[in-house]
Amino acid sequence: MASSSSSINNGANIVDTLIGSNDDDGHERIDESTDANNSSYGSHNVRPLRLYDVDQLGDITSHVYITTDGTKFWKPLVSPEYTPTIGMVFDTWSDVENMYKSYAERSGFSVRLGALKKKGTVVTHRYMQCTRSSKPKQTQLESMDPSAFKVSRSSSYKVTDCRARLKLKAISGTTNFFIYGFIEAHNHGLVDKDNLDFTRKRRKLSYDDQRFIHKLSLNKIGPNVAHKIRASLKGGHHNVQGTVVEFKNFTRDLRSFIGKKDAQMVVDTLKSRMINLPNFFFECVVVDGELRSLFWADDVSKCNYEAFGDVLGFDATYHTNQYNMIFVPFTGVDHHKKCVTFGAGLLYDETIGSYTWLLTTFLKAHNNKQPTLVLTDQDAAMKQAVSGVFNKAIHRLCMWHIVRKIPAKIAGDVLENIDLRAAIHKLVWNLFITPEEFEERWNLLMEGLHLKENNWLNEMYEIRDQWVPCYFRDVHMCCLMKTTSRCESSNSLFKTNSSGTNTLVQFLMCFDTAIDGQRYTQRRLEFESNTIAPSMPKNVPIERHASELYTHTLFLEVQKEIYRGMTFCYIASKTPELDGVKIYTIVHTNRQYKDINEFEVSFDTRDRSVSCSCMGYTRLGYLCRHAFCVYRYNQVDEIPVQYQPGRWKRDILPRRVFSMSNRYSADTDAESVIRNEIFDLVIECTDRLRRNIGKLSELSGEIKEIRNRVFREFPTEPACNKTSVVISDLLKQPEDMEVSINPPQGIRNKGCGTNHRLIGPGEKAVVNSAKTTRLCGKCKKYVNDHDSRNCEKVRAAKEAAAAAAKAAKAGNVTVPEDSCHVGVVDLSNGDTSVGPSSRICTRATRRSTRRSTIRSSDPLEE
Numbered sequence: 001m002a003s004s005s006s007s008i009n010n011g012a013n014i015v016d017t018l019i020g021s022n023d024d025d026g027h028e029r030i031d032e033s034t035d036a037n038n039s040s041y042g043s044h045n046v047r048p049l050r051l052y053d054v055d056q057l058g059d060i061t062s063h064v065y066i067t068t069d070g071t072k073f074w075k076p077l078v079s080p081e082y083t084p085t086i087g088m089v090f091d092t093w094s095d096v097e098n099m100y101k102s103y104a105e106r107s108g109f110s111v112r113l114g115a116l117k118k119k120g121t122v123v124t125h126r127y128m129q130c131t132r133s134s135k136p137k138q139t140q141l142e143s144m145d146p147s148a149f150k151v152s153r154s155s156s157y158k159v160t161d162c163r164a165r166l167k168l169k170a171i172s173g174t175t176n177f178f179i180y181g182f183i184e185a186h187n188h189g190l191v192d193k194d195n196l197d198f199t200r201k202r203r204k205l206s207y208d209d210q211r212f213i214h215k216l217s218l219n220k221i222g223p224n225v226a227h228k229i230r231a232s233l234k235g236g237h238h239n240v241q242g243t244v245v246e247f248k249n250f251t252r253d254l255r256s257f258i259g260k261k262d263a264q265m266v267v268d269t270l271k272s273r274m275i276n277l278p279n280f281f282f283e284c285v286v287v288d289g290e291l292r293s294l295f296w297a298d299d300v301s302k303c304n305y306e307a308f309g310d311v312l313g314f315d316a317t318y319h320t321n322q323y324n325m326i327f328v329p330f331t332g333v334d335h336h337k338k339c340v341t342f343g344a345g346l347l348y349d350e351t352i353g354s355y356t357w358l359l360t361t362f363l364k365a366h367n368n369k370q371p372t373l374v375l376t377d378q379d380a381a382m383k384q385a386v387s388g389v390f391n392k393a394i395h396r397l398c399m400w401h402i403v404r405k406i407p408a409k410i411a412g413d414v415l416e417n418i419d420l421r422a423a424i425h426k427l428v429w430n431l432f433i434t435p436e437e438f439e440e441r442w443n444l445l446m447e448g449l450h451l452k453e454n455n456w457l458n459e460m461y462e463i464r465d466q467w468v469p470c471y472f473r474d475v476h477m478c479c480l481m482k483t484t485s486r487c488e489s490s491n492s493l494f495k496t497n498s499s500g501t502n503t504l505v506q507f508l509m510c511f512d513t514a515i516d517g518q519r520y521t522q523r524r525l526e527f528e529s530n531t532i533a534p535s536m537p538k539n540v541p542i543e544r545h546a547s548e549l550y551t552h553t554l555f556l557e558v559q560k561e562i563y564r565g566m567t568f569c570y571i572a573s574k575t576p577e578l579d580g581v582k583i584y585t586i587v588h589t590n591r592q593y594k595d596i597n598e599f600e601v602s603f604d605t606r607d608r609s610v611s612c613s614c615m616g617y618t619r620l621g622y623l624c625r626h627a628f629c630v631y632r633y634n635q636v637d638e639i640p641v642q643y644q645p646g647r648w649k650r651d652i653l654p655r656r657v658f659s660m661s662n663r664y665s666a667d668t669d670a671e672s673v674i675r676n677e678i679f680d681l682v683i684e685c686t687d688r689l690r691r692n693i694g695k696l697s698e699l700s701g702e703i704k705e706i707r708n709r710v711f712r713e714f715p716t717e718p719a720c721n722k723t724s725v726v727i728s729d730l731l732k733q734p735e736d737m738e739v740s741i742n743p744p745q746g747i748r749n750k751g752c753g754t755n756h757r758l759i760g761p762g763e764k765a766v767v768n769s770a771k772t773t774r775l776c777g778k779c780k781k782y783v784n785d786h787d788s789r790n791c792e793k794v795r796a797a798k799e800a801a802a803a804a805a806k807a808a809k810a811g812n813v814t815v816p817e818d819s820c821h822v823g824v825v826d827l828s829n830g831d832t833s834v835g836p837s838s839r840i841c842t843r844a845t846r847r848s849t850r851r852s853t854i855r856s857s858d859p860l861e862e
Contacts, residue, residue: 094715108190
């Protein structure tokens with residue numbers, strides 16, 4: 001505490017007290033004498049002062065003094081109980097800091113520590129001064145040496161060589177300090193209390209602010225938006241420590257902290273998890289000290305693969321890190337029909353060797369268990385790697401990637417393309433035809449549309465057993481994933497958190513955040529399945545049994561099949577029982593109760609097994625409506641054991657999957673747990689007293705007392721709050737570490753470049769037909785590819801393209817590539833079209849595609 005005494009300096013005049021003194025050379029010095037009669041300001045003589053004005057800024061009031069040469073000085077008017085006086089004695093340095101900072105806050109300026117003087121290791125003198133006390137840096141120029149001229153950017157400065165300060169001297173043999181000099185006046189205007197948040201002191205970020213910025217960055221929220229969110233949460237920008245610049249600077253400091261240690265940090269983090277977490281798997285490839293590939297999978301991923309690894313899909317994605325490493329997550333479908341990740345890898349390139357290493361490592365992590373079905377796109381390297389590593393699995397290509405290429409690969413009239421796409425959609429998505437029937441219908445379709453010579457269609461037909469659904473109708477769970485849309489959904493999930501500017505350390509933390517979100521959804525659905533009682537209005541016994549077996553999501557699907565078996569199916573005929581087997585003909589109707597299809601269902605009375613020609617159980621893993629129709633007829637009230645697959649059951653995953661130790665984004669260390677508990681306690685109390693102003697004020701006073709007690713016990717800022725230490729704690733990485741693994745350099749993958757793919761003439765015609773047409777003043781037609789200025793040129797180019805196409809058909813002449821942009825060349829008959837059908841054809845195309853897609857999602861409704 002401070003104790004008052006009579007002024008040690010009785011001879012100080014108003015000039016010395018207000019404006020202070022400098023050495024003749026203008027440099028700051030420690031003045032050991034107690035006589036403050038220094039009558040110079042820099043190299044100037046004493047200038048008489050007179051009261052010029054009273055400056056009122058809200059609660060901040062100051063007298064403005066002016067010298068004869070027009071220089072102004074501001075002296076704050078503060079209550080005497082908060083104003084320092086010469087001779088005041090303080091027990092500790094923290095008391096000095098608290099007193100002067102309190103005075104500065106009431107005066108309208110901020111303070112910092114100034115010069116000090118030591119005798120050995122003991123501080124004898126010390127200054128606390130205004131933050132604007134330094135001198136502006138002046139550019140030193142040598143007029144005789146033009147080469148010494150240094151071009152520097154033009155910038156403003158905030159320092160004004162302000163002399164306001166507090167001079168203190170230590171009392172020998174004690175921890176006490178006493179004030180031997182106090183300069184009140186400032187050579188700059190003071191700050192309104194409402195704008196103190198822009199001062200240097202208030203702009204310093206706290207640990208909580210830095211942690212807030214870092215956590216939001218893991219959800220792809222940058223410092224600009226983070227500052228806005230912080231201001232909204234804290235009730236305005238004036239309550240936020242730091243401006244947007246400080247938020248950006250912390251992000252810069254974090255990336256600078258990582259620097260060239262990026263790859264080493266990632267490898268060390270995953271190795272640490274391998275040691276400290278049970279059943280964690282990690283492998284990497286390092287070539288000449290450069291990280292090339294890595295793969296990791298934790299215990300939860302392994303449990304998910306053990307339960308749901310019958311169907312696996314993976315697809316490479318780009319722009320998740322600043323090194324352009326290819327990110328490859330492995331995706332499946334869990335018992336709630338949600339995407340689940342089985343592991344992830346980062347690759348240097350997309351070669352056969354890289355994919356082979358990745359798939360081999362994947363099998364190694366999962367005890368060499370191979371999936372039943374593997375789904376990828378048409379990447380050639382992927383295809384060869386899958387066939388070489390997953391030799392027991394069936395490799396399937398994504399149908400969506402193939403079907404969507406039809407407009408680009410098949411040229412011709414737009415209306416013909418509409419019919420063609422609709423016909424191909426209807427044919428390839430049909431699950432109830434045999435491969436022989438598909439081949440027969442395909443040949444008839446190609447002949448009818450004169451496309452027998454189309455190279456791309458012939459190539460797709462050659463690999464039909466890799467993408468057409470009817471070739472997979474006997475594969476268990478073949479309809480669980482027919483396209484890589486699940487993989488793309490997972491890639492989108494990870495890109496929601498990560499961006500192409502992230503370091504590998506940041507990417508890994510973003511990956512953990514995304515995985516935690518995925519597992520949170522799984523845990524929530526698991527909780528709902530165990531706590532929600534589904535509605536069963538028809539109260540069918542087999543329906544109640546299904547609600548006890550399946551998850552809530554799957555039960556809703558099974559419930560639909562049970563109700564449709566009761567409503568839209570009936571038994572048309574049945575055969576006499578032979579060796580305990582009955583065969584039923586089930587007629588399937590639409591919503592207007594018109595017969596649309598027939599299926600045969602065999603029923604074994606001995607073990608209550610069924611087999612339906614629609615193969616619904618094989619395709620989806622649960623019984624179809626036709627089977628439930630037969631069960632209802634034979635009064636079977638429970639689903640037989642052989643039709644209760646584990647992948648759709650409740651509680652198939654062990655309970656440890658949902659434990660707190662498997663949540664990477666959760667702060668489970670003791671410090672974070674206690675901090676969060678304190679925050680929660682304060683919030684609970686303030687919520688309880690939200691409308692009680694008196695009690696809130698009382699609570700605020702009690703919390704301030706606790707804060708003051710803590711500050712007295714810990715008077716100085718701890719070293720752990722330094723920016724570098726904070727970043728080290730947030731990243732869980734040491735500041736000093738040996739680097740033996742460097743980040744990869746010079747990666748050029750398929751995702752690099754202009755981000756524009758090549759498109760064919762057919763797709764160009766579809767795109768052009770969607771453009772707005774306008775009237776050409778020369779040909780008087782509504783067109784979208786020219787106007788009156790180039791009408792003749794475009795028409796001539798179209799005629800040349802048409803002639804070239806006819807010549808190519810007649811004499812096998814190659815069509816020039818530059819003719820593709822003016823018309824669409826039909827490879828079957830030589831006709832050309834520039835798509836004058838405009839938007840009507842495009843909308844018809846979309847409707848046709850959408851109808852065929854809807855039919856494919858529920859083919860039994862046809």
